[in-house]
Amino acid sequence: MFRALFASLLIASSAATGVSVDSLPWKERARRGVTPSPEASLRAHVDDWPEEPPSPTNVDRARFEHAIREVCQIKPKAASTLAGHILESTREFGVDPFLVGALAHRMTRCQPDKEDLGGRGLTLLPKEFFHGHLRDGAYRYHVAQRGALVERLLPMPRFRFGPAKLFRQEENVYFTAALLRVLEEQHETLDEIFEQEPHRHYVSHWIWGDKVRGARAEDRVLTDRRRLLEHYGSHRGPRPVRKHGLELGPPLEGSPRVVSSFPGADRDQGLRRHRGIDIESVRGEPVLAIAAGVVTFSGVDYPGRGTARTMPKAKANAVPSRRMGKGGRFVCIRHDVDGPDDYVSCSMHLDRIEVEIGQRVALGERIGTVGRTGMRVSSPHLHLEVIRNGRRIDGSKLLEDFLVRHPPKYVKKRKRPLVASAAAR
Ligand SMILES: [Zn+2]
Ligand SMILES: [Zn+2]
Structure with a gap:
């Protein structure tokens, strides 16, 4: 009865990590139950992370440009253009501009012409997200509310959506901000419907789609967000x-x-x-x-x-x-x-x-x-x-x-019924 809200996306996680694969002897020993590989402890659990620093309420354009320039390592003019697009669209959809900047850096190092991992453009925006959901300039999505799935509409009037347009920086940033708005509202619903690996942030669904299979990708995006906030100057980073x-x-x-x-x-x-x-x-x-x-x-x-x-x-x-x-x-x-x-x-x-x-x-x-x-x-x-x-x-x-550096303590979250009363209906 229930159609997937988004197409699930698989990501080749090894491509973005610096993780070397366990060598055979360790695997042998682990199987015999002698010594586990020290590499087995590399995964950070969601509970090990401190709370993320907040974004400033009124973002200063010049400081934001500076942060984008430092983290993206792009020329001042390119940083200024990108920062402008990010600030305009995130204001329009009420989304954190530092999150969009972090996605741009993590996915493509801020290059608008990339295509990889089933996504397109600056943020590798997964074009499947839009499949069948965007009609007449509005995005249709479902959110669980008082036991039922309610349809919501988010108007996206500034640009007509087209997969080719995702290679254009301004359009990409616009649709990225819009989709992040949708994911923020929808993420609790997704987490209730689909079995999830524990994760902290709705940005996980950007990478994985409906079903999050690991929290490492969101950690990397949030790391880039903290770097941006440090360069912006609103987050000081750890004290010595x-x-x-x-x-x-x-x-x-x-x-x-x-x-x-x-x-x-x-x-x-x-x-x-x-x-x-x-x-x-x-x-x-x-x-x-x-x-x-x-x-x-x-x-x-x-x-x-x-x-x-x-x-x-x-x-x-x-x-x-x-x-x-x-x-x-x-x-x-x-x-x-x-x-x-x-x-x-x-x-x-x-x-x-x-x-x-x-x-x-x-x-x-x-x-x-x-x-x-x-x-x-x-x-x-x-x-x-x-x-x-x-x-x-x-x-x-x-x-x-x-x-x-904590060892893993993953507990798989059990899949719960859709929503109590909806399931009973
Ligand atoms: Zn090393
Ligand atoms: Zn989630």
Whole structure:
């Protein structure tokens, strides 16, 4: 009797993650019930996330433009145009402009001509959403109300809908804002009708359609939203934390960030162990100094053991990735510490290095950008090693205030009857 409200969309989640696949030995051991893979703990549960920061009520155009420019890494003129479209359409539909900006960045890095994952344009807007729902300039959708499904209409008069138009930035942003309005109203109904993986935000349905199969995609969009709010200046991000004589801050913007791999995980089919933590991130994101200190290494890892060479950043940035060893381009900092222990952190696989050896860096200062230099198969991410008195330690514990590193505790929500009285009818 009940037709799907939206076409469910499958997303190839591995394409957007920095997660390496478990290697066979771990799977074997897990099957024998000996040791679970450390990678198994990479998924962050919905309850582990703090509440999302609110958006400002009156958004300042210039500051919003600046935030879009910084996060999207586009030219000022392009940022101004995009920010203008976002502000106009989100005002029209009463939607959070920072959410639309985050979708634009997460889906296409703010490029309007993309087509992927069944979606089109800047936000990879799933054109199936509109199939059969948009007639005479109004979108028809259903919301559960007092035990019945009630039809609602949302007029979308400014543009005629057409799949080809989704490649145009202004139209895409307009229909994106409209659909987010619909999803916000409809998401409780969807959650009641379809069995869901636990999720926090209606934006999950943008990615998955009716039935949400995981919360990682929404985490990434909301991370980008926090980055935008930090650049806008209404959200300060986490305060520095004092620990073991160090004053610590986050390694990336938009905290908390997800750790996708811990020290000890197998690499190269069990031939070696992972020596640091991997933090999910996208290429080009700024990498920040986790504490003040002095740069002790800034250069390139070459194939073989003990072959890393420090060099001026201009030279290091010109080395092609294919010539590098596993660490790629990287930076190490010896941190200022008020105590007997010696702490060094190294940020690896950098796309670009922005500091020179011997340079003093402040807590939170940019030292480079996220990349995938030296990697063979993984997608871009930040690999961070923390070394105390010459020995590698689990950096995720030291930086736990800025990371999500809890083991999974998924409880599948049971599918409930549609709506009590509607089911009885
Ligand atoms: Zn939902
Ligand atoms: Zn790593």
